[in-house]
Amino acid sequence: MPYKSIENAADKYDVVVIGSGLGGLTTANRLANAGHRVLLTEHHHRLGGLATWFKRRGHIFDISLHGFPHGMIKTCRKYWNRAIMDSIVQLNNIVFDNPQFTIRTTFDKVDFTSILTNRFKVARASVDDFFNTVAGMNFYDDRTMTTRELFEQFFPGRSDVHRLLMEPISYANGSNFNDPAITYGIVFSNFMNKGVFTFSGGTDKLIEMMVEELEKNGVTICTNSRAERIVIDQGRVRGVEIDGRFIETACVVSNAGILNTIDDLAGRASFSAEFLEKIKPVQVNNSSCQVYMGIREGERLNDIGDLLFTSTAPAYDVDEMLDMETRSRTFSLYYPKTRPGHDRYTVVASMNARYDDWAGLPEERYQKEKEKMIERSLVDLERYIPDIRQKCDWLEAATPKTFQRYTLHTKGTSFGTKFEGLEVSRSLFNDVKGLFHVGSVGIIMSGWLGAINYGVIVANDADAYLRS
């Protein structure tokens, strides 16, 4: 069992991992596997970062278990264990419903090709060309082309096709038409290749299995333990101050936000002027709002799909999707199959949102806006489940302020940073020896699969440093 405070930790570790998002968990596991003594600290009482859940009156609400790519299967086998891999199951019923089109899809390349050619009447050659182009994109390729330009090149003037291709990715990682085409290509070719998958047993089960594996590999885990400062002396990491206690270490992997790591944990004074210049263009991504709906025990929902991308906005519109009163939201449906044995249904509506819209509201207005958002989500969901109001016995909303409170992320970002953040994250240790960052950065290292794989990449960097 993880310790519930830093008190029980030893005085010294080879590595301290600050934060237990999927990236931090994976780095900790990899480094322990490689033979290092690892301390994992988490300020919250629960591990998982945004891969989390909460319980209300018998309901279990998943925050970010909406669907991940096929690549998770191999990644979980290699970097976690077979039991975790074996719990991954496919979601077959993905729905789009907006004024431009209504479709149902298995969200893979074959089905998308068929939809684009038969339904949207796009020439087969253009579709194949598009898929080949995005599949060949690398993160080091030219990034001056925007996603908008990419879409215009292959599907000129087709705002319906652009919406089909962009909308799910905007929900998945907060990117939009203005982001580099390569970030789109890399994420899209991962996602739309072989369908959408989920974790049978829910987020709680996944994190429980990961904790079991970490403990088996000898990682010391301390929750309720907030790292206050990374102690750096003469350009090298010396230790971490955690709840007033100094833990000695030569290597820190921060799974806090990249800007939190630089500004709050290390402090700008630890970096060169040149490096500080490099972080100027780093922008954090947008945040999210969610509405959680718990279905009364004994009630059932018909299968209306696993993931519904819905909007009543006339076309895909970046600003519309971020607006407090957006008409665009995804519904994630959790049927009893999500948690076999736990015979309950929940629905989570997710929207993109701007931190600044919510953060400045006076308390009364804030509460009122949350109620209005719950109401709008119910009205939307009634189109698919007419008696949803009668079936619900729990309604609750989260805003960017909620995300900020639990993750401590700068401006409550739910998708890390835009593209520039990747280079900064990966070059931290050139400036401060022994300091590494893992977490959602650069759009491509985002989502459950991105976070876990980035955890492996950073573990490799840290391992190279520790053995040098």
Next chain:
Amino acid sequence: MTRDEIKDVVLEIIQDIDEDGEVENLNADAPLRDQLDLDSMDFLDIVMELRKRYQLQIPEGDYPELASLSSCVNYLEPRLKDV
């Protein structure tokens, strides 16, 4: 280590990564990526495993040297000669 021993080690590491891959009949001169279900993460795993076993540091710029079985052996031979 001899060239054959190095080859066996590389194949053993690859087999752990790609359990279903048929490593016996690989064309040694063709890219591993084209013959097995390997992606860039898998190559990182090879690098990390070699470091763990032999304290061998392979800089990121040298990763392309691991593209095929023969290029792996050529690259590793001088570096593992005293192992």
